[in-house]
Amino acid sequence: MKYEKIELKDGLAKEWIITNGIGGFASSSILGANTRRYHGLLVAPLTPPARRYLLLSKLDESITIDGNQYDLYTNVCRNYISRGYTHLKSFEKEYIPIFTYQVQDVMIKKYICMEYGKNTVCVYYQIDNPNHETKLTLTPILNFRDFHGDTFRHTFHIEQKVSKTKAKVIVDDNAQFPIYLYCSEGNYISYENNSFQNMFYLQEEKRGFNPEENHAIPGSYEIEIGPNEQKEITFVASLEENIEEINAKILISNEIARISELLYDSELTRVGRKEIEDKDYKDLMKNYMIAVDNFIVYRPSFGLHTVIAGYPWFLDWGRDTLIAFEGLLLKTKQYKIAKEILQTCMKDVKFGLVPNGYSGYDNRPLYNSVDASLLLFEQAKKYLRYTNDEIFVKEEMYPVLEKIIASYAAGIDVDNNNIYLDEDGLIVSGTPTTQNTWMDVKIGEYAVTPRNGKVVEINSMWYNALKIMQELESTWGKKTMATKYGKMAVKCQNAFVEKFYNKKRKCLYDVLGDSKIRPNQLFSLSLTYPVLDPNSDIAKEMLETVTKKLLNSHGLKTLAKGEENYIEVYEGDPFRRDMSYHQGITWPWLLGIYYDALKKVKEAQKNKEEKKKYEEQYKAFVEDVKKTFIKEFYEGKTVGGIHEIYDSCRPYEAKGAFQQAWSIAEVFRIILENTPKEG
Numbered sequence: 001m002k003y004e005k006i007e008l009k010d011g012l013a014k015e016w017i018i019t020n021g022i023g024g025f026a027s028s029s030i031l032g033a034n035t036r037r038y039h040g041l042l043v044a045p046l047t048p049p050a051r052r053y054l055l056l057s058k059l060d061e062s063i064t065i066d067g068n069q070y071d072l073y074t075n076v077c078r079n080y081i082s083r084g085y086t087h088l089k090s091f092e093k094e095y096i097p098i099f100t101y102q103v104q105d106v107m108i109k110k111y112i113c114m115e116y117g118k119n120t121v122c123v124y125y126q127i128d129n130p131n132h133e134t135k136l137t138l139t140p141i142l143n144f145r146d147f148h149g150d151t152f153r154h155t156f157h158i159e160q161k162v163s164k165t166k167a168k169v170i171v172d173d174n175a176q177f178p179i180y181l182y183c184s185e186g187n188y189i190s191y192e193n194n195s196f197q198n199m200f201y202l203q204e205e206k207r208g209f210n211p212e213e214n215h216a217i218p219g220s221y222e223i224e225i226g227p228n229e230q231k232e233i234t235f236v237a238s239l240e241e242n243i244e245e246i247n248a249k250i251l252i253s254n255e256i257a258r259i260s261e262l263l264y265d266s267e268l269t270r271v272g273r274k275e276i277e278d279k280d281y282k283d284l285m286k287n288y289m290i291a292v293d294n295f296i297v298y299r300p301s302f303g304l305h306t307v308i309a310g311y312p313w314f315l316d317w318g319r320d321t322l323i324a325f326e327g328l329l330l331k332t333k334q335y336k337i338a339k340e341i342l343q344t345c346m347k348d349v350k351f352g353l354v355p356n357g358y359s360g361y362d363n364r365p366l367y368n369s370v371d372a373s374l375l376l377f378e379q380a381k382k383y384l385r386y387t388n389d390e391i392f393v394k395e396e397m398y399p400v401l402e403k404i405i406a407s408y409a410a411g412i413d414v415d416n417n418n419i420y421l422d423e424d425g426l427i428v429s430g431t432p433t434t435q436n437t438w439m440d441v442k443i444g445e446y447a448v449t450p451r452n453g454k455v456v457e458i459n460s461m462w463y464n465a466l467k468i469m470q471e472l473e474s475t476w477g478k479k480t481m482a483t484k485y486g487k488m489a490v491k492c493q494n495a496f497v498e499k500f501y502n503k504k505r506k507c508l509y510d511v512l513g514d515s516k517i518r519p520n521q522l523f524s525l526s527l528t529y530p531v532l533d534p535n536s537d538i539a540k541e542m543l544e545t546v547t548k549k550l551l552n553s554h555g556l557k558t559l560a561k562g563e564e565n566y567i568e569v570y571e572g573d574p575f576r577r578d579m580s581y582h583q584g585i586t587w588p589w590l591l592g593i594y595y596d597a598l599k600k601v602k603e604a605q606k607n608k609e610e611k612k613k614y615e616e617q618y619k620a621f622v623e624d625v626k627k628t629f630i631k632e633f634y635e636g637k638t639v640g641g642i643h644e645i646y647d648s649c650r651p652y653e654a655k656g657a658f659q660q661a662w663s664i665a666e667v668f669r670i671i672l673e674n675t676p677k678e679g
Contacts, residue, residue, distance in 0.1 A: 001287070001639055002090055002092035003030060003091045003092070006030065006085065006088060006091060008081070008085060011029060011030050011031035011074075011085060011088075011091075012029050012035055013637055014029060014637055015027060015028070015029055015030070015035075015638050015639065015658050016029075016091075016097050016640075017311050017658070017659055018096055018097065019297070020114040020116060020118065021293075021298055022045055022048035022117055022118075022119070022297055022298050022300070023049020023050065024042070024044045024045050025043050025311060025312070026040065026041045026043070026112055027039050027040065027043070028040075030091040031084075031085045031088065032073060032074055032084070032085075033073075033074040033075055033081075034058060034075075034076075034201065035076065036201055036204060037147070037151050037201050037213065038147050038313060039057075039201075039312075040054045040056060040058070040143075040147075041056045041123070041237065042054075042055045042119065042120075042121045042237050042238075043055070044239055046177060047301075048297070048300055049298075049299060049306065049315060050315055050358065050359075050363065051146070052360075053144060053145060053146060053177075054143045054144070054145055054146075054147050055143065055179050055237065056140060056142060056143075056237040057141045057142065057143050057196075057199070057215045058075075058140075058141045058215075059138055059139070059140050059235060059237075060073035060141060061084075061108070061110070061136065061137065061139075062136075062137040062139075063134060064134065064135040064137070066133055067133075070087065071084045072084045072088075075199060076202060077198055078200050078212065084101075087103050088100070088101055089102050093639045094290065094640075095256045095259055095290060096252060096255065096256075097112050097639075098111050104132070105131075107127070107128040108125060108126075108127050108136075109126040110123060110124070110125055111125075111126075111248070111252055112124075113251050113252045114255075115246070116254075116255060117298065118239075118240055119238060119239040120239070120243065120246070121238070122234060122235070122246060122252075123138075123234075123235040123236075123248075124232070124233070124234050124235075124248035124252065125231075125235075126230070126232055127230065127231045127232075128230050129226070129227065129229050129230070129231070130227075130228060131227045131228055133226070134224075134225040134227075135222055135223065135225065136186075136222070136225060136233065137220055137223075138186075138223070138233075139219075139220040140181055140220075140235075141196050141216070142179060142215060142218060143171070143213075143216065144171035144172050144177070147312070147313075148360075150209070150210060151201070151204070151209070151211070151212060151213035152212075152213065152214075153212065153213070153214045154213070155214070156171060156195060156214070156215075157171075157172050158170070158193075158218050162219075164188070165182060165185065165186060165187070165188050165221065166180065166182045166244060167180070167182075167218065167219065168241075169218050178239075179237060179238075179239065180237070180238050180239070180241055181235075181236070181237055182234075182237075182238075182244055182246075183233065183234070183235050183236075184234040184248075185233065186221045186222050186223035186233075187221070188221055189219050189220050189221075189222065191220070194216075194219075195216055196214060197214055199213050199214070207573070207574070207577070208576075208577075221235070234247070234248040259286075259289060259290055259293060262289050262332075263285065263286055265333060266332040267333060268288070268289065268672075269282045269285050281675065284630065284633075284671075287640045288664075290640060291640050291659070291664050292664070292665075294308070294311065294659065295307050295308045295309075295664075296329075296334075297316070299344065301363060302344055304340045304341075304343055304344045304347070305337050305341060305344065306321070306341065307321040307324060307325075309657075309661050310644055310657035310659060310660040310663075311657060312657065312658070312659075313657060315357060315360055316357060316358065317357040318345055318355050318356045318369060318372035319369055319372045320662050321344075322345065322354075322372060322378070322379050323375065323589060323665070324665035324666070325341065325379045325382070326379070326382050326669060327592070327662075327664070327665025327666055327668055327669035328664075329341060330383065331668070331669055331672050333386075338383060338386075339387075339389070339392060342379065342380070342383060342397065345372075345376060346396070346397065349400055349403065350365070350414075351367065351414045352407020352412055353367045353369065353404075353407075353412060353414070353417070354369070354372040354375075354376055354404075355367060356368050356372050356436075367415050368415055368417070368434075368435070368440070369437075370417060370419055370429040370430065370436040370437060371438065371458060371461060373408070374404075374461035375461065376400070376401065376404070377404075377464060377468045378461070378464060378465075378468070380397050380401065394472075394476065398472065401465075401468075401469060401472075405465065405466070405469060405485075408420075408421060408427060409421045409488075416433070417429060417430070417436050418430055418431050418434065422454070425488065425494070425495045426459050426492060426495050426496065426499070427454065427458050427459055428453060429452065429455060429458055430450070430451060430453070430455075431452050432447065432450050432452055433445050433446075433447050434447070434452060435448075435449075435450075435451075437455060437458065437520075439582040443575065443578055448578060448579055448581070448582065449582045449583070451510070452511070453511050453512055453513065454499070454500075454512040455510070455511050456509060456510055456511065456520050456521045456524065457523035459531070460524045460530075461527065463492045463531040464527040464528060464531070466485045466486075466489035466492060467486075468529065469481075469485040470489060492531070493531050496531050496532075497532065497538070500512065500521075501538050505517065505545065506541040506542070506544070506545050507541065507542045507545040516559060516560070516563050516564075517545065517549050517550065517559070517560035517563065518550075519546060519557070519590045519593070521542055522543075522556075522590070522594055522596075524542070524597075525600050526592075526593040526595075526596035526597045534597075534600040534601045535601070535604040535605065539601060540601060543597060543598065546594070546597075551594060552586060552652065553628045553652060554628060554632075554646040554652045555587045555588040555591050555645075556586065556590035556591065557585070558583060558584060558586075558587060559582070559584040560584075565579075565583050566584040567583045567584045567585070568584045568585070568647060569647045569648075569649065570645060570647055570656065571655075581645075585646070585655075586645060586647065586652065587645055588642055588643070588645075588646070588663040588666065589660070589662035589666045590666075591667060591670065592665075592669060592670065594621075595621070595625075595666075595669075595670050599618065602614035602615055602617075625667060625670050629642060629667045629671070636654055637658065638654070638659055641659040641660075642660060642663040642664045642667055643656055643657065643659075643660060644656030644657040644663060
């Protein structure tokens with residue numbers, strides 16, 4: 001993906017990210033100007049993948065040619081924008097970001113790469129200087145704050161120890177985590193009490209936060225470049241001490257080789273052993289694997305991999321992981337990692353609950369989810385279908401699944417989850433102030449979308465879980481238990497069909513007693529065992545209502561237009577945004593459950609005319625997803641990414657986290673299942 005002739009407004013709006021496999025990342029705009037407090041060249045997890053801290057905000061470059069200085073950096077202040085972008089000829093990113101600058105006839109190429117598995121960022125320069133006396137100046141801009149932390153006009157205390165071109169810098173007495181700086185050549189000039197004043201973050205102002213921040217400037221590197229000289233320069237910033245031996249070219253080569261190997265192993269660009277000839281498809285799959293790799297990180301405390309829900313601000317969440325599981329890991333044939341992810345989800349199951357996440361500060365498991373545990377059944381079934389790894393499912397997963405069913409049936413009241421099986425065979429969950437479904441925004445003690453009671457997707461998942469347990473028990477010859485789960489499933493299904501059908505609105509109740517039209521009802525058709533008969537009038541009516549009321553080109557709205565409290569634009573301060581998050585805003589990941597529901601209805605039709613109707617609807621839907629999101633992937637606000645949410649009116653502006661796991665996973669699952677891969 002390459003961008004040339006970049007206008008200031010577009011360049012500030014478009015973002016990139018690379019990651020280090022343990023929760024850290026480097027990210028900025030394609031102009032190199034930071035527009036978020038989360039942007040930085042080294043955002044490092046102090047307790048991987050959590051406690052992420054901004055350490056290296058930027059590396060600003062200037063080049064002096066025949067005595068005249070030209071700044072290559074672009075920084076934004078409230079009333080001033082430096083003009084380094086005028087020298088930027090192009091920005092490109094596949095594996096890593098590459099910036100190309102030209103000043104007169106001097107060419108400067110900059111590559112940014114992170115060392116996989118370490119809190120280290122490397123910036124590599126190639127400079128072609130035809131006939132000038134030239135000097136390159138590199139100025140690291142440092143900080144030391146929680147990446148969620150409030151920005152403010154801080155005065156820094158800097159201690160540094162310098163040895164030639166290596167500096168050990170302690171910011172604000174954080175001696176436990178010194179920042180090491182190194183340059184492959186040149187002179188390091190240390191500064192006293194120097195700082196960058198009032199860097200301005202455009203995106204934070206839009207989000208209603210303080211948009212200005214100071215940073216520390218400990219010194220600068222000066223590198224002389226003679227006439228007719230081509231020079232390669234490596235700059236490194238790290239929490240690792242031994243960084244002098246880092247070879248930038250080898251580091252970049254290793255990173256490209258690592259991703260290429262993942263792509264080759266996934267077979268996404270091969271049929272059998274034959275290379276696919278479609279270059280556009282191969283490029284798309286390569287960029288998809290790069291995006292997928294950003295989300296797969298290692299949790300050292302577990303000795304297992306996990307999935308980051310989204311960048312820049314989310315950690316690993318159980319619910320998001322299990323929804324993204326098939327698209328990220330099974331479709332890409334990363335079966336070993338997939339197994340580890342399931343082990344991670346099961347590691348801290350307590351009270352029958354899969355943790356919905358872990359505290360970013362003390363690694364404490366959080367049990368605020370009623371659906372993560374039930375989603376585990378669906379992914380166990382899919383993992384088994386893809387891998388035939390029956391031993392793992394039987395020996396490691398089955399005891400956990402059995403415990404979950406027993407716990408839900410007996411009742412779980414930890415953390416106000418209030419989960420229990422009612423006499424009618426349906427699951428009850430939550431309280432008026434407990435947010436334990438995916439629509440989970442809470443402002444103080446106020447639940448924006450209280451969904452306590454008998455919830456449509458929870459009972460769809462419960463039925464599916466019972467049927468999967470029935471299937472497993474039957475397969476393993478446990479007829480008594482298979483019969484037990486089968487009877488529970490029948491009871492649940494009968495009550496579900498009787499009570500959730502909203503005849504007046506031709507859809508399903510979101511929660512019994514709540515007739516708002518929301519997308520969660522699609523779970524009744526989308527799972528391995530749909531609780532609704534896909535060929536029933538109820539199923540077809542529901543699908544038609546959802547299609548008309550909620551579906552648009554970028555996903556499904558979380559609430560139908562015309563409903564009370566409907567909001568279609570995500571904007572404003574945190575309160576305004578939280579009030580709209582699940583009240584009409586569009587989410588791309590919901591396309592996955594819509595797709596599965598539509599596919600099941602299509603395949604269930606016996607009547608030729610009905611079958612043709614749904615086949616045409618299916619084809620049009622898939623083509624629209626491809627058209628919209630391939631364009632978004634290449635031309636949208638994130639280079640090689642898909643956002644968390646979108647406004648629900650034209651132009652469907654991208655909002656929220658700029659790189660979201662379940663958005664990418666579900667969209668590409670649809671693309672992968674409907675793209676001919678002919679060799």
